[in-house]
Amino acid sequence: MSPEFRAPAWLPGGHAQTIWPALTGRRQLAGRVPFRRERWDTPDGDFVDLDFAPAGAPDAPLLVLFHGLEGSTASHYALSFALEAEQRGWGFVMPHFRGCSGELNRAPRAYHSGDHAEIDWFLGRLAARQGAPVLAAGVSLGGNALMRWAGEVAEDAARVTRAVVSVCSPLDLTASGQAMGRGFNRHVYTRMFLATMKPKALAKWQQHPGLFDRDRLAAARTLYDFDNVFTAPLHGFRDTDDYWARASARPHLRAVRIPALALNARNDPFVPADSLPGRADVSSTVELWQPAHGGHVGFPQGRFPGHVQGLPAEVCHWLAQHA
Numbered sequence: 001m002s003p004e005f006r007a008p009a010w011l012p013g014g015h016a017q018t019i020w021p022a023l024t025g026r027r028q029l030a031g032r033v034p035f036r037r038e039r040w041d042t043p044d045g046d047f048v049d050l051d052f053a054p055a056g057a058p059d060a061p062l063l064v065l066f067h068g069l070e071g072s073t074a075s076h077y078a079l080s081f082a083l084e085a086e087q088r089g090w091g092f093v094m095p096h097f098r099g100c101s102g103e104l105n106r107a108p109r110a111y112h113s114g115d116h117a118e119i120d121w122f123l124g125r126l127a128a129r130q131g132a133p134v135l136a137a138g139v140s141l142g143g144n145a146l147m148r149w150a151g152e153v154a155e156d157a158a159r160v161t162r163a164v165v166s167v168c169s170p171l172d173l174t175a176s177g178q179a180m181g182r183g184f185n186r187h188v189y190t191r192m193f194l195a196t197m198k199p200k201a202l203a204k205w206q207q208h209p210g211l212f213d214r215d216r217l218a219a220a221r222t223l224y225d226f227d228n229v230f231t232a233p234l235h236g237f238r239d240t241d242d243y244w245a246r247a248s249a250r251p252h253l254r255a256v257r258i259p260a261l262a263l264n265a266r267n268d269p270f271v272p273a274d275s276l277p278g279r280a281d282v283s284s285t286v287e288l289w290q291p292a293h294g295g296h297v298g299f300p301q302g303r304f305p306g307h308v309q310g311l312p313a314e315v316c317h318w319l320a321q322h323a
Contacts, residue, residue: 002314005265005291007300014267015184017295025076025308033082033214035073037101038123042250046109048122049101053082053092054162061133062091062211063316064126064161066119066142068297070196072100076308077139077167077297084312088320091130095122097142099200113141113173114247116149120160123149127160132159135319139297140270143169143262144249149219150260151252163259163322165315169269170299171253173244175275181222185269189224201230250275253282260286263315265294287318 007017035051042048051073056062063085067075073082073094085092097111097118109116138146143166150157150164157164170176180190198217205214206238212229220226227240237243253262262282266273276290293299301310 003289003291005294007293007295007298008302011300014265014269014293014295017265017267017293018269019295021295021298021308022076025080028081028308029076029079030074032077033086034074035082035208037129041238042107043121044107046098046105048096048098048105049103050093050095050122051101052248053086053306056085056089056091059132060088060090060136061135061162061319062093062126062130063319064123064134064136064262065092065094066122066136066138067094067097067100068140069113070100070193071139072096072102076138077311080308081137081312081316082307085314088316090135090316091132093126099204104200104207106207108204108211109234110204110231112231112243112247113144113170114148114243114249115145115235116152119145119149120153133323135163135323136161137165137167137315137319138169139167140169141147142256143167144171144173144247147171147249147260147262148247148252149254150258151249151255154255155257157256157258158250161258163261163319164318165261165263166249167263167315168265168271168294169262170251170271170275171248171250171262171264171277172275173248174241175272176270177223177227177240177244177270180270181224186222189270190221193223193224194220197226201226212284226300248279250277253277253286256283258285261289261315261318262286263289265296265299266290266292267294269297270296316322
C-alpha cells in the first residue's frame with residue numbers, strides 16, 4: 001500500500017490487521033479461482049507444482065506470485081492477487097515451493113527464505129515460454145527470496161522480469177526470527193506455522209531416515225529451533241544464525257538494478273519496524289513503502305467486515321507502470 005495508507009478505525013493494531021483479513025479473505029474468496037496445475041521436474045530429480053489461473057490475452061503480462069511460509073494457492077493473498085490479475089486481463093501463476101502444494105517432494109530438502117536459485121529457475125522457465133512481460137511479486141518469505149534473487153543477479157534480472165515487489169517480507173531474517181520467538185507471536189503465529197512444518201519435516205525423515213535429529217525436531221518450540229535442526233543443515237547452512245544472515249535480502253538491496261518495491265507496514269507483528277531498510281540501504285531502482293498501518297499481509301480497507309482487494313490492487317497498479 002502507499003505510504004499514506006490508514007487502516008479503518010474499527011480494526012486497530014497490527015495483530016487485528018493481520019488476523020482479520022486472513023480469516024475473512026479465505027471465506028470470501030475460497031473457490032473463486034479455477035486454478036490449473038502443472039508439475040515440473042527439477043534439475044535435481046525432484047518436482048514442483050505451479051498453479052495457473054485462467055490465461056489472459058496472449059500479449060498480456062504474466063504475474064508470478066511467490067508465497068510465504070507454509071503458503072499455497074489456498075492462502076487469502078494468493079486468491080486476491082489472482083482475482084486482481086484476472087480483472088486486469090493478466091495471466092497469473094503461483095509456483096509452490098517444495099512440499100507446499102499438498103504433496104511431499106522427493107528430494108532430501110524443502111524450501112527456505114533465501115532460495116534465489118529456485119527463484120531464478122522458476123522465472124527463467126516462465127519467461128522463456130511466456131513471450132510477454134513477466135512481473136513478479138513475493139509475499140513474506142517469498143518476497144525475501146525474490147529480493148534476494150534480484151540483488152544476487154543484479155542487471156541480469158531484466159532478462160526475465162520487468163519489475164519485482166516484496167510484500168510484508170522479513171528482509172532482515174534475524175530480526176524477524178527473534179520477534180517470532182517472543183510473546184504473542186510465539187504462542188500464536190509460531191505455533192500455527194510449526195503445526196504444519198513439523199509433520200512435514202517428520203515425513204521427510206521417513207523418506208530419508210537419519211536426515212536430521214528427529215527427537216530435537218519434535219522438541220522444537222520456536223522457528224529458531226526448527227531452522228537449527230531442519231532448514232539450515234538441509235540447505236547448506238551451518239546453523240540458524242548462518243542461515244538467517246546469509247539468506248536475508250536486506251544486505252543485497254543495493255545491488256538491485258530493476259524496478260523494485262519493498263512494501264512493509266510498520267506495525268507488522270512479524271517484521272520489527274527498526275529492521276526495515278532505509279533509503280541508504282537500497283539502490284536507486286528500489287522504492288520503499290512503509291505505511292504506519294496494515295499488519296502482516298493485511299491492509300484491510302473499507303467498512304466492516306473489511307475488503308482484502310486493496311493490497312493486490314495497489315501492488316498491481318505499481319507493477320503495471322513497469323509492464
